[in-house]
Amino acid sequence: MFDNFPGNLPMSDSPLVVVKDLHFSRGDMPIFRGVDMQIPRGKITAVMGPSGTGKTTLLKLIGGQLVPDAGQVLIDGHDVHALSRKALFVLRRRMGMLFQSGALFSDLDVYENVAFPLRVHTDLPDAMIRDVALMKLEAVGLRGARAMMPAELSGGMARRVALARAIALDPELVLYDEPFVGQDPISMGVLVQLIKRLNEALGLTAIVVSHDIKETLSIADYVYVIADGEVMAHGTPASLDVDDDPRVSQFVHGEPDGPVPFHYPAVDFVTDILATGAQR
Numbered sequence: 001m002f003d004n005f006p007g008n009l010p011m012s013d014s015p016l017v018v019v020k021d022l023h024f025s026r027g028d029m030p031i032f033r034g035v036d037m038q039i040p041r042g043k044i045t046a047v048m049g050p051s052g053t054g055k056t057t058l059l060k061l062i063g064g065q066l067v068p069d070a071g072q073v074l075i076d077g078h079d080v081h082a083l084s085r086k087a088l089f090v091l092r093r094r095m096g097m098l099f100q101s102g103a104l105f106s107d108l109d110v111y112e113n114v115a116f117p118l119r120v121h122t123d124l125p126d127a128m129i130r131d132v133a134l135m136k137l138e139a140v141g142l143r144g145a146r147a148m149m150p151a152e153l154s155g156g157m158a159r160r161v162a163l164a165r166a167i168a169l170d171p172e173l174v175l176y177d178e179p180f181v182g183q184d185p186i187s188m189g190v191l192v193q194l195i196k197r198l199n200e201a202l203g204l205t206a207i208v209v210s211h212d213i214k215e216t217l218s219i220a221d222y223v224y225v226i227a228d229g230e231v232m233a234h235g236t237p238a239s240l241d242v243d244d245d246p247r248v249s250q251f252v253h254g255e256p257d258g259p260v261p262f263h264y265p266a267v268d269f270v271t272d273i274l275a276t277g278a279q280r
C-alpha cells in the first residue's frame with residue numbers, strides 16, 4: 001500500500017536525483033533553459049559555474065522551495081513538484097540542507113541546535129534525542145562544545161554545528177550551498193575532509209555548490225558546470241581537467257580571463273556613464 005510513498009528507500013543503482021529539461025525564470029530573466037542532470041547515489045556531485053548562474057536556485061528547485069516553469073525534478077522517482085504538501089514534507093525529511101544563510105538559532109546552545117530537527121520531526125524520547133545529537137556532534141568533532149552558544153563559536157565551528165544539524169535526521173541526500181565560504185584555509189580543509197568522510201561513512205548522496213574549485217574538485221566524484229542557463233559540461237574532475245572547451249578550462253582552472261564573462265549583462269559602459277538625468 002505504501003510502496004510508492006516518498007518515505008520508502010528502495011535500493012537501486014539508478015540516480016537518486018534526476019533533473020529533466022528544467023526551465024525557470026525570475027521575472028523575464030531566464031535562469032534555466034533546459035537543464036538535465038543525473039545525481040548518482042552515494043556520491044558527491046559538485047555543481048559549479050559562474051556567479052549568478054543559478055546554482056542556489058537549482059538547489060531550491062531540487063528541494064521543492066521553488067517551482068519550475070517547465071521540466072521535472074525526480075527524487076527517487078518522485079516528482080518533487082507534483083507531490084502533495086504532506087508527501088513533500090516526508091520527502092524533505094530525507095534531505096539535509098546546509099545553506100549559506102542557514103544560520104544557527106542564536107538563542108539555543110549547540111546541543112539544542114542539533115536536537116532541534118529531532119524534536120520537531122520525531123517523537124523520540126529525550127534520552128534517544130540525546131544519543132543522536134551527541135553522535136552527530138561527535139561526527140563533526142564538536143561533542144565537547146555542546147554547551148556553547150552560537151555567538152561563542154568560530155565561523156568554522158558554526159558551520160560544523162550546522163552540518164551536524166543538517167544530518168540529524170539521517171538524510172539520504174544532503175544539499176550543500178557554499179559550505180566553505182568565509183572559512184580560513186585550515187577550517188576549510190577540515191570541512192572538506194568532513195564532508196568527504198561523512199559521505200563515505202553514512203553513504204550519503206551529496207550535491208555541493210561551491211566557488212572553491214580546488215577544494216570541491218578534490219572531493220567530488222562527478223561535476224556539473226552550468227552557465228548561461230544550461231549544462232556547459234559534466235564529467236569526473238579528471239575528465240573536466242583535460243576538457244579542451246575554453247569555457248570549461250577557464251572555469252575548472254579558476255582563470256579570471258576567458259570566454260566566461262566577469263560582468264553581469266549591462267548596457268555599454270560608456271553609454272551608461274554618459275547618460276544624463278537622475279536615472280541610476
Ligand SMILES: Nc1ncnc2c1ncn2[C@@H]1O[C@H](COP(=O)(O)OP(=O)(O)OP(=O)(O)O)[C@@H](O)[C@H]1O
Pocket residue numbers: 026031049050051052053054055056057058
Ligand atoms: N529572490 C530572488 N528574486 C529575484 N531574482 C533572484 C532571487 N534570487 C536570485 N535571483 C537571481 O537569480 C539568478 C541566480 O541566482 P543564484 O543565487 O541562484 O545564483 P548562484 O549561481 O548561486 O550565484 P553565486 O554563485 O553568486 O552565489 C541571479 O541573477 C540572481 O540575481
